[in-house]
Amino acid sequence: MSHTPEPHTPASLRTRIAEVIFGFDTPAGRTFDLVLIALILVSVLVMMLESVSGLGESWQFALTVAEWVFTLIFTLEYGVRIYVSDNRWAYIKSFYGLVDLLSILPSYLGLFIGDINYLLTIRLLRVLRIFRILKLARYLKEANVLVRSMVMARRKILVFFSSVLVLTTVFGSLMYVVEGPENGFTSIPKSIYWAIVSITTVGYGDITPQTGFGQFLAALVMLTGYSIIAIPTGIFTAELVQQVTQQRQSVRCGRCTKADHDIDARFCKHCGHGLEGDT
Secondary structure: OOOOOOOOOHHHHHHHHHHHHHOOOOHHHHHHHHHHHHHHHHHHHHHHHHOOOOHHHHOHHHHHHHHHHHHHHHHHHHHHHHHHOOOHHHHHHOHHHHHHHHHHHHHHHHHHOOOHHHHHHHHHHHHHHHHHHHHHHHHOHHHHHHHHHHHHOHHHHHHHHHHHHHHHHHHHHHHHHHHOHHHOOOOHHHHHHHHHHHHOOOOOOOOOOOOHHHHHHHHHHHHHHHHHOOHHHHHHHHHHHHHHHHHHHHOOOOOOOOOOOOOOOOEOOOOOOEOOOOO
């Protein structure tokens, strides 16, 4: 006696769609991610072409149609994500939920702002579509290592930032006393601004010391800037190396139990055993 398969229930269909949209370890999920990435990149390219003088006018109709096609696709995607989410309100309030909303909201706002005087405002709002690029970060496994490195180094970076802030305050105050308002250092905040510009080696040149001691102090500030510019890089690099080392140690062969494998390695470099499923 043959058994007729039962049709998919709404709950099971919702689960399968969620696995495709939010999942990364299935062929359908990977295909969806690749298609979505391609759509994001093409939509951002359309936005960039609209801003090119002359090109936007010549291809205005085609670019407008393309933009609305992308807007409708991303709107459908946003609605489906809300529908299949286990906690819909949590997704709406999440970072990527807000990014999804901001990527489609300006196009719809443009429909209600029809006055010619607000065309510039509409164009500025549509620049928010660049947020679609931020969605690419969710597909980069290596980005997690960078994020963890920055999180682990946050206290050291904060201490370094505080030290630089103290230095710029001291140098700015000294320059205000040495040069004074007659040479452009009209206040301590403006002198601190000069110290920040100088210590970061930007050097706008809108304020320059005129006295000999002021120039000596300016040279000291610039040398200090060159001396400390490598400190945050070293802090972040040290944390990055530590995170990469920990991640490599987490990949352990199930046969020889040895670790220290590359993150994307599929076979053990010591015995050749497959690494899939080993931790």
